[in-house]
Amino acid sequence: DAKTTQPPSMDCAEGRAANLPCNHSTISGNEYVYWYRQIHSQGPQYIIHGLKNNETNEMASLIITEDRKSSTLILPHATLRDTAVYYCIVRNSQGAQKLVFGQGTRLTINP
Amino acid sequence: DTGVSQDPRHKITKRGQNVTFRCDPISEHNRLYWYRQTLGQGPEFLTYFQNEAQLEKSRLLSDRFSAERPKGSFSTLEIQRTEQGDSAMYLCASSLVTGSYGYTFGSGTRLTVV
Numbered sequence: 001d002a003k004t005t006q007p008p009s010m011d012c013a014e015g016r017a018a019n020l021p022c023n024h025s026t027i028s029g030n031e032y033v034y035w036y037r038q039i040h041s042q043g044p045q046y047i048i049h050g051l052k053n054n055e056t057n058e059m060a061s062l063i064i065t066e067d068r069k070s071s072t073l074i075l076p077h078a079t080l081r082d083t084a085v086y087y088c089i090v091r092n093s094q095g096a097q098k099l100v101f102g103q104g105t106r107l108t109i110n111p
Numbered sequence: 112d113t114g115v116s117q118d119p120r121h122k123i124t125k126r127g128q129n130v131t132f133r134c135d136p137i138s139e140h141n142r143l144y145w146y147r148q149t150l151g152q153g154p155e156f157l158t159y160f161q162n163e164a165q166l167e168k169s170r171l172l173s174d175r176f177s178a179e180r181p182k183g184s185f186s187t188l189e190i191q192r193t194e195q196g197d198s199a200m201y202l203c204a205s206s207l208v209t210g211s212y213g214y215t216f217g218s219g220t221r222l223t224v225v
Contacts, residue, residue: 034213043115043202043216044154087153098144098167099214101153 004088009106018075020105022088025069031092033064034099035073037084044087044101047073078109115217117203123223124193131189132220136205143186144214145178146202147171154202160186193224 005023012018024033032051036044048055048062050071055062061074075082087104116135124130136143141162146154157176158168162183172178175193180186190197200221204214 036213041218041221043204043218044214046213046215049213085153098156098159099154100156101146104153 003100004090004102006086006088006102006105008103009108011108011110012075012078014080014109014111015077018078018082018107018109020073020075020086020088020107021070022072023070024088024090027068027090028092031090033062033068033071034089034091035060035062036087036089036099036101037082038087038104039081039084047086078107080109080111083107083109115203115205115215117201117217117220119220120218121221121223123225126193126195126224128193129189129191130193130222131187132201132203132222133185133187134203134217135185136203137215138184140205140207140215141183142206143180144204144206145186145188146204148200148202148219149198157188190222193222195224198222198224 032049034049035047037047038044048057048060050062050064064071085104085106087101089099091099118133122130144159145157147157148154156169157172158178159166160180163180175191178188200219202216202219204216206214
């Protein structure tokens with residue numbers, strides 16, 4: 001699985017959009033981009049995933065660049081409950097089955 | 112079915128003792144994964160099962176660790192002769208085999224070896 005690079009920490013004001021970047025320059029054509037988050041003392045929670053097209057669900061939006069070498073997770077109206085570590089992972093759904101977590105981005109939402 | 116359940120939530124044990132953790136996955140999920148997470152780090156893969164077959168083990172899984180999923184439903188992770196370095200959160204997750212679906216994680220078992 002390709003590796004990802006994320007900033008170690010970010011801050012965002014409550015009510016604003018939080019934009020979390022991820023670089024995955026070695027991603028291959030059949031690898032998906034997954035985002036998970038982990039709130040303190042809980043297991044990671046699935047947020048969203050995508051292959052090529054932008055995706056949106058009730059939690060977030062995922063914007064993937066045309067060359068697929070980077071992506072951005074957008075939390076449109078961040079709340080204090082969105083404070084967590086956010087992990088960007090690339091994974092081949094057909095091959096290796098394990099998710100390989102990096103260090104993630106510690107997002108702090110400030111009141 | 113409310114998700115992945117792990118038991119116990121917390122375990123304190125003395126060095127040298129054996130411990131066993133249990134994971135109950137989402138019932139229709141045929142893949143089950145174990146991860147370990149130490150403070151400040153992302154989860155690290157330990158092993159995974161497809162039904163009752165253990166298909167991959169990480170090099171992190173020393174011979175003191177053993178995992179089973181005897182009937183393809185719940186799984187147990189046993190650590191023998193615990194060491195202080197085994198102190199960590201042990202996470203279980205489950206998923207379907209097919210498709211690009213994500214994993215569902217449990218809340219974990221926090222092990223403290225004293």
